[in-house]
Amino acid sequence: MSSSTTDPGGDPLTTRQQAVLDAVLALMVEEGDRLTMSAVARRANCSKETLYKWFGDRDGLLTATVRWQAARVRAGRYDGQRLDIAALRESLIDFAANWLGVISSPTSIALNRLAIGHAASRKSNLGGIVLANGRFAIGERLRPVLEAGREAGLLSFDDAETAFRTFFGLVGRDVQIRLLLGDPLPMGRAEIARDAERATDQFLALHGRPESSTEDRPAPKA
Amino acid sequence: MSSSTTDPGGDPLTTRQQAVLDAVLALMVEEGDRLTMSAVARRANCSKETLYKWFGDRDGLLTATVRWQAARVRAGRYDGQRLDIAALRESLIDFAANWLGVISSPTSIALNRLAIGHAASRKSNLGGIVLANGRFAIGERLRPVLEAGREAGLLSFDDAETAFRTFFGLVGRDVQIRLLLGDPLPMGRAEIARDAERATDQFLALHGRPESSTEDRPAPKA
DNA sequence: ATTCGTCCGTAACGAACGTTACGGTTCTGC
DNA sequence: GCAGAACCGTAACGTTCGTTACGGACGAAT
Numbered sequence: 001m002s003s004s005t006t007d008p009g010g011d012p013l014t015t016r017q018q019a020v021l022d023a024v025l026a027l028m029v030e031e032g033d034r035l036t037m038s039a040v041a042r043r044a045n046c047s048k049e050t051l052y053k054w055f056g057d058r059d060g061l062l063t064a065t066v067r068w069q070a071a072r073v074r075a076g077r078y079d080g081q082r083l084d085i086a087a088l089r090e091s092l093i094d095f096a097a098n099w100l101g102v103i104s105s106p107t108s109i110a111l112n113r114l115a116i117g118h119a120a121s122r123k124s125n126l127g128g129i130v131l132a133n134g135r136f137a138i139g140e141r142l143r144p145v146l147e148a149g150r151e152a153g154l155l156s157f158d159d160a161e162t163a164f165r166t167f168f169g170l171v172g173r174d175v176q177i178r179l180l181l182g183d184p185l186p187m188g189r190a191e192i193a194r195d196a197e198r199a200t201d202q203f204l205a206l207h208g209r210p211e212s213s214t215e216d217r218p219a220p221k222a
Numbered sequence: 223m224s225s226s227t228t229d230p231g232g233d234p235l236t237t238r239q240q241a242v243l244d245a246v247l248a249l250m251v252e253e254g255d256r257l258t259m260s261a262v263a264r265r266a267n268c269s270k271e272t273l274y275k276w277f278g279d280r281d282g283l284l285t286a287t288v289r290w291q292a293a294r295v296r297a298g299r300y301d302g303q304r305l306d307i308a309a310l311r312e313s314l315i316d317f318a319a320n321w322l323g324v325i326s327s328p329t330s331i332a333l334n335r336l337a338i339g340h341a342a343s344r345k346s347n348l349g350g351i352v353l354a355n356g357r358f359a360i361g362e363r364l365r366p367v368l369e370a371g372r373e374a375g376l377l378s379f380d381d382a383e384t385a386f387r388t389f390f391g392l393v394g395r396d397v398q399i400r401l402l403l404g405d406p407l408p409m410g411r412a413e414i415a416r417d418a419e420r421a422t423d424q425f426l427a428l429h430g431r432p433e434s435s436t437e438d439r440p441a442p443k444a
Numbered sequence: 445a446t447t448c449g450t451c452c453g454t455a456a457c458g459a460a461c462g463t464t465a466c467g468g469t470t471c472t473g474c
Numbered sequence: 475g476c477a478g479a480a481c482c483g484t485a486a487c488g489t490t491c492g493t494t495a496c497g498g499a500c501g502a503a504t
Contacts, residue, residue, distance in 0.1 A: 032342035036461060047482045048463080058462065110342070112403075117339035119404035120254035120332070127403035135396055135403075166424065169395035173387045174357055176399055181334075181349035182341035202388065202428055258491060269452045270493080280492065 013068065017054055020044040021068040024061065028110040035114075037061075059124045062114065066126055069111055070133035073102060083152040085208070089200055091145050096171040096196035099138055103176045104187035108134075112180060139164050157207050166206065170199040235290065239276060242266040243290040246283065250332040257336075259283075281346045284336065288348055291333055292355035295324055305374040307430075311422055313367050318393040318418035321360055325398045326409035330356075334402060361386050379429050388428065392421040 013021070023044035027035055037058060041048045055061040102108050112130060119127035142164055149155035157163035175195075178185050235243070245266035249257055259280060263270045277283040324330050334352060341349035364386055371377035379385035397417075400407050 032344070033339070034343070037463080038461075041483090045482080047484085049465085049483095050481060052463070053480090112399075113338050113342045116335050116402045117255070117342070119402065120335045120339070121256070122254070125404060127405070131400065131403045131405055135400065165395045166392065169391035169393070169421075170388065171391070172396075173391035174394075177334075178353065178357065180338045180341065180402075181353045182347055183349070183353055199391075205428055206424055259493080260491075263453090267452080269454085271453095271495085272451060274493070275451090 013064070017064075018068065020046060020051070020054070021065045024065045025069060025107055025110075028065075028114060029106045032110065032113070062118070062126060063124060063129065066111060066115065066129050066133075069107060070129070070137075073133065073137075083148055083154065085154050085204075088145070088149045088152075088154050089204065092167070092200040092203065093196045095138070095142055095145070096167075096199050097192050099171055100175065100187065100192045100195055102134075103172065104179060104185075104192070109179050112176075116180070135168075139168075142167070154209055155207050156209050163207055167199070167203045170202050171196065173199075235286070239286075240290065242268060242273070242276070243287045246287045247291060247329055247332075250287075250336060251328045254332065254335070281348075284340070284348060285346060285351065288333060288337065288351050288355075291329060292351070292359075295355065295359075305370055305376065307376050310367070310371045310374075310376050311426065314389070314422040314425065315418045317360070317364055317367070318389075318421050319414050321393055322397065322409065322414045322417055324356075325394065326401060326407075326414070331401050334398075338402070357390075361390075364389070376431055377429050378431050385429055389421070389425045392424050393418065395421075 020040070024035070024040055027039055027043050031039065037048055037051060040061070041051055051061060055064050103112075112134075115126040115130040119125070139161070143160050146155060146157070146160050146163055146167075150157065150160075155163075173195075175185065175187065179187070242262070246257070246262055249261055249265055253261065259270055259273060262283070263273055273283060277286050325334075334356075337348040337352040341347070361383070365382050368377060368379070368382050368385055368389075372379065372382075377385075395417075397407065397409065401409070
C-alpha cells in the first residue's frame with residue numbers, strides 16, 4: 001500500500017495493451033477458470049512473446065488486468081454541498097446502487113474469483129489490489145459524505161469507519177458471497193434500486209438524527 | 223437440491239476415510255492452492271489408488287471434503303421456548319457469534335476459496351454445496367427464531383427471509399470478502415463477541431417492537 | 445497354511461500449460 | 475527505399491499434475 005491504489009502500476013498502458021487487457025477480461029468472464037496464455041494471445045490477436053515482453057509473466061498480466069479494470073470503476077463524485085436530508089439520502093442511495101451494480105457485474109465476479117483463488121496461494125497479492133480498489137476505495141469515497149452528514153447534524157455516529165461498515169453490510173448483505181459461489185441470484189436494475197433504497201433507509205433509521213424529517217421516508221418496509 | 227443439504231452424499235464414511243478428508247482439510251488450510259492428489263496421499267499415508275477407489279476423482283474428493291466439513295458445522299439448537307426479549311437477544315447474539323466464528327475460521331476460508339475457484343469453472347458445483355450448508359442452512363435455522371419472535375410480538379417484519387438477510391448483512395458486513403481476499407483482519411473472540419452484540423442490537427433497533435423493553439439494551443454504540 | 449480382498453508405495457503415462465525460441469511480416473524513422 | 479525494431483503465428487521444451495497400473499504387505503476367512 002503506497003500511494004493511491006496499492007502501487008500505481010508504473011507505466012501508462014498503450015491502447016493496444018488496453019485492448020489486450022480487455023481481451024483478458026472478456027476471457028475471464030466467458031471461460032472463467034481456463035484463462036490460459038495461449039487463449040489470451042489467440043483472443044487478443046497477439047503473440048505470446050508479446051504478452052511476456054509487456055507483462056513479464058502470467059501474474060504480471062493478471063495484475064495489470066486487475067489494475068486496468070479498477071481504473072474504470074471510478075464513478076461519479078458525491079460532494080456534500082447543500083446537504084439536507086433528501087440530498088444525503090440520495091447520495092447514499094446512489095452509492096449503494098453503484099456498488100451493487102459493480103459487485104453483481106460479471107466482470108467483477110470473475111475478477112474477484114480470480115483474486116480469491118490467488119489469495120489461496122501466497123504469490124503477488126491480487127487480493128490486496130482488488131480490496132484496495134474495491135472495498136477500501138469505496139470506503140474512502142463514502143467517508144466524506146458520512147462526515148459531512150454528521151457535521152450537518154443529519155447523522156450520528158462515533159466512528160466513520162464503523163458506520164461505513166454497517167452501511168456496507170446493509171447494502172451487500174449476502175449478495176456478493178452468493179454470486180461468487182455461483183448462486184443465480186437475479187440482480188437487475190429493479191432489484192438494485194430496491195435494495196439500495198431499503199439499505200439506505202435502514203442505515204438512516206440507525207444513524208439518522210431523529211429531528212431530520214422522517215416524513216418523506218415511508219417507514220422501513222421489511 | 224434434494225433433501226437436506228444438496229445431496230446427502232450416499233455413503234457413511236469410515237473413520238479411515240474421515241481421517242483422509244481431515245488431511246485434505248489440513249492441507250487446504252496450509253498449502254492453500256497446491257492441493258495435489260499426491261500431496262493428499264502423502265499427508266494421509268494412503269495410496270493414490272485408494273483415493274481414486276474411494277472418491278472417484280479429484281472433484282469427488284473435494285466434494286466429499288466439503289460435505290464432511292459441513293457435517294461438523296451443525297451447531298447448537300436455538301428453540302424458542304420462554305421467549306422474552308432478553309432470550310431472543312441472546313439467541314440472536316449466539317447465532318451471530320457462531321456464524322462469525324465459522325466464516326473467520328481458516329478452514330472455512332480455505333473451503334470457500336476452493337468452492338469459489340471451482341464456481342469459475344462450470345463443473346460439479348462445490349459452490350452450491352457450500353451455499354446450501356452455509357448461507358442457506360443458517361437461514362433455515364434462524365428463520366424459526368425470527369418467526370417465533372414475531373409471534374411473541376417482539377419483532378416486526380413482513381418477510382422472514384428479507385429480515386434474515388438484513389441480519390446477515392449486519393453481522394457479516396465486509397468480514398467475509400476481506401478474509402477471502404487475504405486481508406489480515408483480526409477476528410478473535412473479543413472482536414466476534416463485540417460484532418455479534420452490535421449487529422444484534424442494530425437488528426433489534428430496526429425490527430424490534432418498540433414496547434419490548436429497551437432498558438437493558440445500552441443504546442447502539444456506533 | 446492358503447487364498448482373497450484391501451491397501452500402501454512407487455512408477456509411468458498423457459494432457460495441459462507456462463515459458464522460450466524462431467522465422468516471417470508490418471511499422472517507423474532516416 | 476532501407477535498416478531496425480516491434481510484433482504475429484507457431485513450434486518446441488520442461489514441468490506439473492491427474493490418472494492409471496503394478497508389485498508387495500497385511501489381515502480375515504476358509
